[in-house]
Amino acid sequence: xxxxxxxxxxxxxxxxxxxxxxxxxxxxxxxxxxxxxxxxxxxxxxxxxxxxxxxxxxxxxxxxxxxxxxxxxxxxxxxxxxxxxxxxxxxxxxxxxxxxxxxxxxxxxxxxxxxxxxxxxxxxxxxxxxxxxxxxxxxxxxxxxxxxxxxxxxxxxxxxxxxxxxxxxxxxxxxxxxxxxxxxxxxxxxxxxxxxxxxxxxxxxxxxxxxxxxxxxxxxxxxxxxxxxxxxxxxxxxxxxxxxxxxxxxxxxxxxxxxxxxxxxxxxxxxxxxxxxxxxxxxxxxxxxxxxxxxxxxxxxxxxxxxxxxxxxxxxxxxxxxxxxxxxxxxxxxxxxxxxxxxxxxxxxxxxxxxxxxxxxxxxxxxxxxxxxxxxxxxxxxxxxxxxxxxxxxxxxxxxxxxxxxxxxxxxxxxxxxxxxxxxxxxxxxxxxxxxxxxxxxxxxxxxxxxxxxxxxxxxxxxxxxxxxxxxx
Amino acid sequence: xxxxxxxxxxxxxxxxxxxxxxxxxxxxxxxxxxxxxxxxxxxxxxxxxxxxxxxxxxxxxxxxxxxxxxxxxxxxxxxxxxxxxxxxxxxxxxxxxxxxxxxxxxxxxxxxxxxxxxxxxxxxxxxxxxxxxxxxxxxxxxxxxxxxxxxxxxxxxxxxxxxxxxxxxxxxxxxxxxxxxxxxxxxxxxxxxxxxxxxxxxxxxxxxxxxxxxxxxxxxxxx
Numbered sequence: 001x002x003x004x005x006x007x008x009x010x011x012x013x014x015x016x017x018x019x020x021x022x023x024x025x026x027x028x029x030x031x032x033x034x035x036x037x038x039x040x041x042x043x044x045x046x047x048x049x050x051x052x053x054x055x056x057x058x059x060x061x062x063x064x065x066x067x068x069x070x071x072x073x074x075x076x077x078x079x080x081x082x083x084x085x086x087x088x089x090x091x092x093x094x095x096x097x098x099x100x101x102x103x104x105x106x107x108x109x110x111x112x113x114x115x116x117x118x119x120x121x122x123x124x125x126x127x128x129x130x131x132x133x134x135x136x137x138x139x140x141x142x143x144x145x146x147x148x149x150x151x152x153x154x155x156x157x158x159x160x161x162x163x164x165x166x167x168x169x170x171x172x173x174x175x176x177x178x179x180x181x182x183x184x185x186x187x188x189x190x191x192x193x194x195x196x197x198x199x200x201x202x203x204x205x206x207x208x209x210x211x212x213x214x215x216x217x218x219x220x221x222x223x224x225x226x227x228x229x230x231x232x233x234x235x236x237x238x239x240x241x242x243x244x245x246x247x248x249x250x251x252x253x254x255x256x257x258x259x260x261x262x263x264x265x266x267x268x269x270x271x272x273x274x275x276x277x278x279x280x281x282x283x284x285x286x287x288x289x290x291x292x293x294x295x296x297x298x299x300x301x302x303x304x305x306x307x308x309x310x311x312x313x314x315x316x317x318x319x320x321x322x323x324x325x326x327x328x329x330x331x332x333x334x335x336x337x338x339x340x341x342x343x344x345x346x347x348x349x350x351x352x353x354x355x356x357x358x359x360x361x362x363x364x365x366x367x368x369x370x371x372x373x374x375x376x377x378x379x380x381x382x383x384x385x386x387x388x389x390x391x392x393x394x395x396x397x398x399x400x401x402x403x404x405x406x407x408x409x410x411x412x413x414x415x416x417x418x419x420x421x422x423x424x425x426x427x428x429x430x431x432x433x434x435x436x437x438x439x440x441x442x443x444x445x446x447x448x449x450x451x452x453x454x455x456x457x458x459x460x461x462x463x464x465x466x467x468x469x470x471x472x473x
Numbered sequence: 474x475x476x477x478x479x480x481x482x483x484x485x486x487x488x489x490x491x492x493x494x495x496x497x498x499x500x501x502x503x504x505x506x507x508x509x510x511x512x513x514x515x516x517x518x519x520x521x522x523x524x525x526x527x528x529x530x531x532x533x534x535x536x537x538x539x540x541x542x543x544x545x546x547x548x549x550x551x552x553x554x555x556x557x558x559x560x561x562x563x564x565x566x567x568x569x570x571x572x573x574x575x576x577x578x579x580x581x582x583x584x585x586x587x588x589x590x591x592x593x594x595x596x597x598x599x600x601x602x603x604x605x606x607x608x609x610x611x612x613x614x615x616x617x618x619x620x621x622x623x624x625x626x627x628x629x630x631x632x633x634x635x636x637x638x639x640x641x642x643x644x645x646x647x648x649x650x651x652x653x654x655x656x657x658x659x660x661x662x663x664x665x666x667x668x669x670x671x672x673x674x675x676x677x678x679x680x681x682x683x684x685x686x687x688x689x690x691x692x693x694x695x696x
Contacts, residue, residue, distance in 0.1 A: 027677055031674075044515065045515070064484050066501040068481065070501065084475075085480075094476075155675055183677060187676065191684065214508065215659065223672050224671055224686065225626050226685040229686075232623060243484065251509060251648060254648070255511040269666070272671075272686065273668075275663070281661075284617065285590040287616065287622060304487035
């Protein structure tokens, strides 16, 4: 996916003026928050499960090398193959060579964020393969040549009229006068079109929500069943997953599964949770003849032992972005890469460099909702602060920000002067703004007053009021 | 250096370990052998009848349809009745699971039955579940020569026979059953946890049934 994170500000400007996008984003605000809250409230053990899930992942990360070895051993024993890839390019090359080894022409794909991260479709297409995304949302954005705008609802930025136009443009052999006005008719058309693709595919590629060391099993979670048709019908099943998907046991995965769907869509459990171990067994009448797992590092190992290690607990539920006021305003594409929202603001700088994505950890109000709903208790705001610090240390923040900070720090280190000048400023602003109670223009605050008024101060500064209150108590 | 060594050595370097530490190896081996159960929701920890009732309630919440059949002999007629109620042809494909093969199919002579995996042309598939999980109304399907996975996904209507005695309270107990059947650390090729029929919310976040898998899931709880 083409990186546009460096142009975050113009992306945002574009997003805020995109009426279709703003309409579609209403579905995020309306759809996810209540459902998650209800599902979490209905399970009394939810908070205890969050604690345990955090501890399971922390334990796993501290022993990651050993669990990787144990996992690999079990996969091999069950007749599968494990491949390790240091970089995105290595992973693409491994997958492409497996496809070529069986003379594949068509590849179906279950939804995988790692495949998006490594740009797998473009790589395989350049090698002459046809790739077909089978998750409904992914299928739609593939038709539009777009990246996902949400990690579990990739087409959440679109309205049904846009999907209808795309289906009419691409499914040319269907009658032109067919009715596609309702989501149900769109779904039904996609089902019929994709059913043929499933049956014709030579290789199926899925991601994994967990790789289980106890049994050498990969786990996918879907609602549509597309991941299953992707992996049981073709003769080769390839799993692409990153190192931190390793989970010690089936029981550990069960603990985390209780959090995943509730946090993501507010379901108690997703419809299909599928545990796959090796290829078809002797006597089996269906299932793939070959089973490969490609384990990707792509910079994650360098997060271990740093202040960003907690991010490796992420299970990609999307709750952080579903609850983020920034995401609600600008959608996922503005973030400029595959991972949007708070988790993207932390992960993207790790994977593509903070020099290219420094805007992302700054695009936060630090309201803390992301951390409060994160099933894995990842301290997202704290890690965004770490990125801001690194950006500052490496002299990457814009000159105006650095100038502003140095002015502020000059005053902040001189409390008497600070109190005197803020007191003076409050009085002045209060006097000027008394008539209207607000400012529609203020020098140096044009970025604020362009979109909204600035309220005029009505009394003393916070510190003065605090002092008065404590004196009174 | 190959990819495997490179990734493992980088992980070890970041963790500041060699991979040979006895205490770390022991801790990992113990967790894999002991498979600790963690936090188990109280919701499913019930006496038999209440657990079965919870399973049926949760499966209904997940938009499956469920009926209780007092004994296995009545399953063929129950399937025939279900197909009739849906205005479906009296045809089905099933796996060769001995629990299905042993049913008195002659009691529903109108049913045209074929066996084996499906290539996508069968409207109705019938499978036998390995277990059910009461906490979320989930059925557990174990693949094998007599239980093709394709039957779980390709037919429009999926009918699943589940013995009431195989309903556990939680996922962990269902996995205990799998371990008891296949051995520690061993799994069938595919284990499907299925909770309701296929669905998608990808267009405007509106929930629609029948995305790529079955449009309907009907569960017969036997006993």
